[in-house]
Amino acid sequence: MQQRVYTPHSNIRKPWLMIREMIVDIRRGNDLAKRLTIRDIKALYRQSFLGILWAFILPLANTLVWVFLNNSGIVAMGETDIPYPIYVFSGTMIWAIFMESMQAPIEKTTQNKSILAKVNFPREALVVAGIYQGLFNAGVKLIILVIALAIMGYFGGWSLLLFPLGIVSLVLGGTAIGLLLTPLGMLYTDISKAIPLVMQFLMYTTPVVYAVPKEGFSSQIVRHNPITPLIMTARDWLTGVEPEFLNGYLWMNLVIIIMLIIVFVAYRLAMPILIERMNA
Amino acid sequence: MAGEVLVKVEGVSKKFCRDLKTSLWYGVKDLTSELLGGRHDQANLRPKEFWAVNGINFELRRGECLGLIGRNGAGKSTMLKMLNGLIKPDTGKITIEGRVGALIELGSGFNPILTGRENIYNNGSVLGIPKKEIDQVIDEIIEFSEIEKFIDTPVAYYSSGMKVRLGFSVAVHMKPDVLILDEVLAVGDSGFKIKSFNKINEMMKNAAVIFVSHSMPNVAIISNKILLMEYGKMEHYGEDVSSGIDKYFEHFGGNDPKLEFNEFAQVEEVEVVPSQKYASLGGIPAIDYQDDLNVRIRVKVDRNIDWFHVKVQITDKDLKIVGIYDSFQFQEAIQNDQDIHDLQAVIPNCIFINGEYSVSIFIQQRDMVLKKWNLLGLYRYWTKFRVKASSTLGYVPAVVYLPGEVSKS
Numbered sequence: 001m002q003q004r005v006y007t008p009h010s011n012i013r014k015p016w017l018m019i020r021e022m023i024v025d026i027r028r029g030n031d032l033a034k035r036l037t038i039r040d041i042k043a044l045y046r047q048s049f050l051g052i053l054w055a056f057i058l059p060l061a062n063t064l065v066w067v068f069l070n071n072s073g074i075v076a077m078g079e080t081d082i083p084y085p086i087y088v089f090s091g092t093m094i095w096a097i098f099m100e101s102m103q104a105p106i107e108k109t110t111q112n113k114s115i116l117a118k119v120n121f122p123r124e125a126l127v128v129a130g131i132y133q134g135l136f137n138a139g140v141k142l143i144i145l146v147i148a149l150a151i152m153g154y155f156g157g158w159s160l161l162l163f164p165l166g167i168v169s170l171v172l173g174g175t176a177i178g179l180l181l182t183p184l185g186m187l188y189t190d191i192s193k194a195i196p197l198v199m200q201f202l203m204y205t206t207p208v209v210y211a212v213p214k215e216g217f218s219s220q221i222v223r224h225n226p227i228t229p230l231i232m233t234a235r236d237w238l239t240g241v242e243p244e245f246l247n248g249y250l251w252m253n254l255v256i257i258i259m260l261i262i263v264f265v266a267y268r269l270a271m272p273i274l275i276e277r278m279n280a
Numbered sequence: 281m282a283g284e285v286l287v288k289v290e291g292v293s294k295k296f297c298r299d300l301k302t303s304l305w306y307g308v309k310d311l312t313s314e315l316l317g318g319r320h321d322q323a324n325l326r327p328k329e330f331w332a333v334n335g336i337n338f339e340l341r342r343g344e345c346l347g348l349i350g351r352n353g354a355g356k357s358t359m360l361k362m363l364n365g366l367i368k369p370d371t372g373k374i375t376i377e378g379r380v381g382a383l384i385e386l387g388s389g390f391n392p393i394l395t396g397r398e399n400i401y402n403n404g405s406v407l408g409i410p411k412k413e414i415d416q417v418i419d420e421i422i423e424f425s426e427i428e429k430f431i432d433t434p435v436a437y438y439s440s441g442m443k444v445r446l447g448f449s450v451a452v453h454m455k456p457d458v459l460i461l462d463e464v465l466a467v468g469d470s471g472f473k474i475k476s477f478n479k480i481n482e483m484m485k486n487a488a489v490i491f492v493s494h495s496m497p498n499v500a501i502i503s504n505k506i507l508l509m510e511y512g513k514m515e516h517y518g519e520d521v522s523s524g525i526d527k528y529f530e531h532f533g534g535n536d537p538k539l540e541f542n543e544f545a546q547v548e549e550v551e552v553v554p555s556q557k558y559a560s561l562g563g564i565p566a567i568d569y570q571d572d573l574n575v576r577i578r579v580k581v582d583r584n585i586d587w588f589h590v591k592v593q594i595t596d597k598d599l600k601i602v603g604i605y606d607s608f609q610f611q612e613a614i615q616n617d618q619d620i621h622d623l624q625a626v627i628p629n630c631i632f633i634n635g636e637y638s639v640s641i642f643i644q645q646r647d648m649v650l651k652k653w654n655l656l657g658l659y660r661y662w663t664k665f666r667v668k669a670s671s672t673l674g675y676v677p678a679v680v681y682l683p684g685e686v687s688k689s
Contacts, residue, residue, distance in 0.1 A: 002377075003377050004374075005376075028408045032402075117361075121408075
């Protein structure tokens, strides 16, 4: 028979026990996570006429704006290896994947506040569900991207097959950052208010709508931005360009995995404290 | 199997903060120290904090049902949240064996957009029960909840009664070792309530039950152990359920004397005459079970009133009216021919259960033409008395304890 002991002490003092419990909970929560994902995806499109098309409409509108700005000569986007519309369309789509994954942990936790406060269940399931949903949404975008490229008559090469790998890194990376912010974000709404602002700034320091500058201060910023390799490599694979930041990409994946493990533990430890304050 | 300790609570306390902003800041601090493995100084209060639960100890074995009672804000729900592992205690230790089933709030854990059936599976997976196991009991769950017709309807369209039926049914069919119920049956109709109590009784053979309720009759029916909390502390704990319930009622000063109306009649004194046996005792007059209840009323009635009636209303600690005597039913009206009337109402054979009661006095006049009552004076909860039934007639979930005899005919 399973025994549970609740004490004031932090479980971090018994790391092995904690990790064992965590693995059990993640496994137990997996089934739940699948259900939550299906439920949320259904809910997402249930009351929408255009449904899944929204995943396509927003980046398309964005692309049109940037193409217009680029063509009018108001702003110079730099030389891109591929036609600019394709560059900016794939860039905004990829960025959206990252952004959504980042917001998922806070969103999911907030959405499920009431059930968190009343039912004891493996809370990791919420995060896992967020990852599943992120992957699902990304999958939809991937299909749209591939179709759009085909319509435009563009085919970069078979490195396209590596593109899903790039997406997985983006989803996991976004989740790790989002998860890091969740505990504080659950206490103070300032966090979720600040995210869009910071993200906008971040987007302009990442080569999403413009090419990597060849030189100068901005080039340094873009090259040192840890998200640059993730975005660039994914797009390069999609469009068949030789990935410039492959090394950085591999390193980033290692960082993401380590970070994900750490923030997962932090999330688990933080939950009882957050639940207590949520009701306060 | 029976008799093993399933729940053990040792010196458990929990503090809460009164102020939201401060609470959030403490949250950040607690987070940091939790992640660093510290969390020192939990046994002391920081500014603006108070003990919501303070030094609770109890033990619950298989086959026992603990009635957890106390006023609103006494710390019952916080205690349950700790038992259910939702929040951590600040001091002490909780040990729970086996599968825990909890029904903390009506419809919690239900997703409104999913159907009842989908929610059963969902609830199961939330509790970590494999789909196979749910497949085996799902028919039983649906049958017990009696909502077959609506099981494939989204829960959003359920009435609160239907939600509680489904919730309760799911919780009890998951075969928990420890079942936690927080005032959930209040919404069910009587039919379902009776069914639920029977089910709880049946389950108690294999489980330990913790039952929170404000309905003392319900607590009295199913609990065989009681824990009364007041301001987070244990006020009464043990197997003597009825004295725990008595103590609970002592907390309610809601029946303070209240002069509601004295336009045409002024009651100068109301007094219950104690039984001979208790006459020498001070304080609230005490009546022996089955003695006469003798109420003395000194009243002054307005000159313009010719005739009046007296009504004596008796309320228990729950502010429930348990008895009414109305002179109108038994006799002619009393003639107002004196300045001051010294009246005595004798109500024979007082068979109320052990406890404290309040007496309200109505002086009124019957308007024979319009066939209605005119209120002359109303003195609510004006005096108190106590019924001392023998200890064997302790708390029973009834208003009166009927005397009687069984013989062979």
